[in-house]
Amino acid sequence: MINNTDAFAEYLLKEKNYSLLTLRAYLDDVRGFEQFIKKDDSGATLQDVHYTQVRSWIVSLVEEGGLSNRSVNRKIASLKAFYRFLLKAKQIEFSPLQKHKALKTEKKIHLPFSEKEMQDVVEYNDYPDDFEGVRNRLIIELLYTTGIRRAELISLHLGSYNAESSTLKVLGKRNKERIVPVLRCTSDVLSEYMVKRRALPEVIDSQVLILNASGKKVSESFVYRLINCYFSVVSGKVKKSPHVLRHTFATHLLNNGADLNSVKELLGHASLASTQVYTHSSLAELKKVYKDAHPRNRNNS
Known part of the structure; x- marks a missing residue:
């Protein structure tokens, strides 16, 4: 079977027409989560994780990584896209992020030039x-x-x-x-x-x-x-x-x-x-x- 991340990359590039820059960002986020779940002893893979593991990753990103809510939401968006792809490819039956709600962020307002x-x-x-x-x-x-x-x-x-x-x-x-x-x-x-x-x-x-x-x-x-x-x-x-x-x-x-x-x-x-x-x-x-x-x-x- 083709590696899921490789297949995901091909999907983003050929079907979604994402740029190489966006593609790299999505893959980095998915691989970052994969590295995180490999640290515990559960033996879980990307295909059988639970939302509790996603939540632990979010806590780690905020408390240890010092990321803003906006940056965390961007990473979770990448993960959501990955699990939507796995659903479409019938590799999983439900997404662990199905009921996830984005973290609250302050709206960024850029003042225009007069x-x-x-x-x-x-x-x-x-x-x-x-x-x-x-x-x-x-x-x-x-x-x-x-x-x-x-x-x-x-x-x-x-x-x-x-x-x-x-x-x-x-x-x-x-x-x-x-x-x-x-x-x-x-x-x-x-x-x-x-x-x-x-x-x-x-x-x-x-x-x-x-x-x-x-x-x-x-x-x-x-x-x-x-x-x-x-x-x-x-x-x-x-x-x-x-x-x-x-x-x-x-x-x-x-x-x-x-x-x-x-x-x-x-x-x-x-x-x-x-x-x-x-x-x-x-x-x-x-x-x-x-x-x-x-x-x-x-x-x-």
Whole structure:
């Protein structure tokens, strides 16, 4: 019989279309649990564990490993996926996690950049007129005007942009493609960037859109450092990252009248629940408009 973890890995890769990074994370979590149950004398395998052993692992992760509830929930999600796979493959009759409830976590709220902060970075910053200056501006423009993820940005290739329709083909999570409109301002920077890109003395990753000065694909850490550097000048917010730019994209659209379903499609979310985390900021804006506009509030002020 094929090793269950090997079969699980093939299932995640071929049927669920998970990325290699996600695949490795799931397998690490399952193998971590497997190592844990091997430490006792019960002789239990992954196929015949009881929830009490899962609960003991959770306690160990929190008390000995010092993990947060959020990190523990992520590991348990991997384990749940593994046991769903075993059920589907008829390797077990019931999942030991069938009645498990996730640990309570505090909702993480990333404050978006204000429209003024965005204007200061995009319009008023003096970008050098060389390859790196134009490339840096393009990265910021793309993240803010399309809402794409950092991983999606660095995976863009030359054929991703359609100049005729001004759209961008984005490969999202689980290899799902979506088409995102590109604003004129971003298209202009993209055209300028392509001129600079063609003038590079050497291009190693020839099909990749966003390159460094050596002609290689940029890394995720590079994009993070770039965003942190540019926004540290204009913003005192603690978190300054590509994800905050994605959050800013969604919040500014909602604040200016976009409906939730449209924002969901633009972000590439599978459900509205994922998009609703961005509504707290637009709700704050709505409250301000409400207080400023309602006659009862005006009369009492």
